[in-house]
Amino acid sequence: MKRKNDLQLQVWEAIRACQDKLADDVTVLELEKGSGAFTDYFVMCSGTNPRQIQAIADTVDERLEAIGLRVTHSEGYKQAEWVLLDYVDFVVHIFSEKARQFYDLERLWKSAKRLEPAELMAKPRRSAISKSTTAKSTTAKTASAAKTASATLKKTRKRKA
Secondary structure, eight states, X not given: OOOHHHHHHHHXXXXXXXXXXXXXEEEEEEOOGGGTOSSSEEEEEEESSHHHHHHHHHHHHHHHHHTTOOOSEEEOTTTOSEEEEXXXXXXEEEXXXXXXXXXXXXXXXXXXXXXXXXXXXXXXXXXXXOTXXXXXXXXXXXHHHHHHHHHHHHHHHHHHO
């Protein structure tokens, strides 16, 4: 079984990949152990068109492969309405805005704890993925970037509303 810090760092890399491709409404759900959940985390985001959705999926896959993690199952890439990337301990869902509203996974898994991306990185140490990177400075910079990205996403959502 993976250490929790390793898993959180892997999830964080998936989140960063989504943010790098300007995904909308990046959300993380931490699923409860006793809920019958088949994974520990859901990472969910939205794209505005099929090309962006595929680009997000490609970037998540590339970023996680770079740290030695391969997708075990994927679905929906061609249609690009709802792309699912299963990494066993967490699943990345990339939706079109319409599909996300229709399936509403946040409501279906309402017992799950909703996390902000910055919250997820507040706990683990950066050295778990890359021993060659200076742990403290990288974690501080990454957490700061996550807070900034999260604040920017919130501002963007408010403008859209």
